[in-house]
Amino acid sequence: MSKLSAPRRIPDPPAVPPPSRCRTYAELHWIEGEIEHWIRFGAEVENVIVSRRTRIVGFDAGTLFALVRWSSNDYGxxxxxxxxxxxxTADEGYTTLPFVRPGGDSLLSVRGWPKVQIVLRAIDAIEALSIDPGEVAPDYWRHLHNRIAAGQSPRDYSRARHSVWLLRRRLLS
Incomplete structure (x- = not known):
């Protein structure tokens, strides 16, 4: 007499969406002169208007973006x-950040207007080279963050450095 084996149960697929459909969302608020959140750079793939003063933008996995937040009161x-x-991506860890869901890989985080201005000038300099800041090497943003934190001048991003990054990214993919 042959023994019948119990039917094998196929495990359910993971609850996490596939990496191609994984999105990160940034919530933007705009109350003129009080609270202003905006995206300085980054390829938005989704834009949902919640109200006259709030919208939510979505970014695909791997996208770099800059979120600027500013607020004031009667005194400045x-x-x-x-x-x-x-x-x-769906299988990577991330840091939680205000107004960013679920979070992201934080490459640079700067507080205080003088430091924010240094970052904005660096972004402008990169754009002056006709390079999209969203395509810049993540290591450069970490470098900029660390140099600002140490109170030192950051090195400029160059076309040569960008070319090396593009080659490295091609090799890693």
């Missing part, structure tokens, strides 16, 4: 901040 600026974030 109370907070200014810029975060440069890489949207994570």
């Amino acid at each position: 600026t109370t907070a200014s901040r810029i975060d440069i974030v890489r949207a994570p």
